[in-house]
Amino acid sequence: MGSSGLARLHGLFAVYKPPGLKWLHLRDTVEMQLLKGLNACKPPAPKQRVRFLLCPAEGSEEKELTLTATSVPTLTDHPLVRGPAFTNLKIGVGHRLDVHASGVLVLAVGHGCRLLTDLYDTHLTKVYTVRGLLGKATDDFKEHGRLVEKTTYDHVTREKLERVLSVVQGSHQKALVMYSNLDLQSQEAYEMAVRGVIRPMSKSPMLICGVRCLHFAPPEFLLEVQCMHETQQQLRKLVHEIGLELKTTAVCSQVRRTCDGFFTLDDALLRTQWNLHSIQDAIQAAAPRVAAELEKNLRPQSGTEQLPGPAGPGVSGCPNSTLGGHPGGP
Incomplete structure (x- = not known):
């Protein structure tokens, strides 16, 4: 068993x-x-072995002992002898x-x-729901970290937040195409782009494939982030940088992975x-x-030409910060 x-x-x-x-x-x-x-x-049932044991002779009135072939269990495989299997x-x-x-x-x-x-x-790709709180900043981007700054957030609207998210997604999609090492003039690259399955063929910085706002009720907001090659701390830093782009501050109160591949x-x-x-x-x-x-x-992908991957700090379009707004190396 x-x-x-x-x-x-x-x-x-x-x-x-x-x-x-x-x-x-x-x-x-x-x-x-x-x-x-x-x-x-x-x-399983213990194995049996034959042993000759001294037993009283059958049919004899006198108490005479004779060697009799007897089948007995082997205890070498018993859990109390050998321990757990x-x-x-x-x-x-x-x-x-x-x-x-x-x-x-x-x-x-x-x-x-x-x-x-x-x-x-x-x-x-992996999908996360990331919850943020507007109005304060901490040293580790977490809600219960050491408080560094408190700010107002009355001017922040959902439209402004979604505008920042669209900039984030656009800059990272540009970097995603670059790290995919695909020949952008090929039919295969076009079809992959239409299906949304372009992926980097090697290690890269965090790449955001999609980000959208699921809930907005200041000071709280909830994002859905589809990304790859990320760490949870980078996602918390993303919330912090989004707050800065909104002319305020923000901390991350929750990171929850809802999907890992399939x-x-x-x-x-x-x-x-x-x-x-x-x-x-x-x-x-x-x-x-x-x-x-x-x-x-x-x-193996057919019809694609492997191009040299971006390397070094001089490559443009590589997201230097979590927002990916400035060119730079990984």
Whole structure:
């Protein structure tokens, strides 16, 4: 039972990381729950071996002892003798979330760890909801950081915010095309641009594919950011710089990842579901989609000419700041 259970654990799945929990602690908790489930499975029947034991002779009135062939269980495989059958598992973590962020976190078990590298090479986009508060600035761009400045925000409107967001998106889309290393005169590049699947072919600074305002009720506003190669701290800095562009200040009160590639919140297992059977079912359900998406995104592109990637501080169009408003190097 334990070996068959382990065979169904090779693959990728997603969990929901709550805020305040380190990703390393989450991984260790998942590993502990999986080991607990595997070791709780009913062990196979112990092997039998023949031993000659001294037993009373049958049919004899006298208490004579004779050697009799007897089948007895082998105790070398008994859990109380050898200990638990499973003591560790190979668990990999995909695009990580810092301790203050929450949302979709992709994990891999066993041979599925190889797929994490393929997942990284596809440069898939991730989607975040970022909540900001107008009117103050802190040293770490977080709501509960050390207060640096307080400002007024009565002049900020949703129209002004959306105007700034459009500038952000436009500057980053220009950098996205540059880092994609595509021949912009090719038909393939045109079709990819129409489908919105242009991606950088190598490591790049944070690139924002799309950003929009979901809710605006001063001093609070909520953004949806579609990006790649980001860190959660860079997203908090984005909120700070948006505040500066609006002639005020802003801090980030929440960063929540709602989508990591093809894994969404609907795929993410809650803390109460971090057990063997739920994770096995999640891996089996995600396996066909993982294979299809990796095949589609890792397929060599035809009709494109690989151009030298931008490098060095003299390349124009590279977002020097989070807003990407000034040219500069990565």
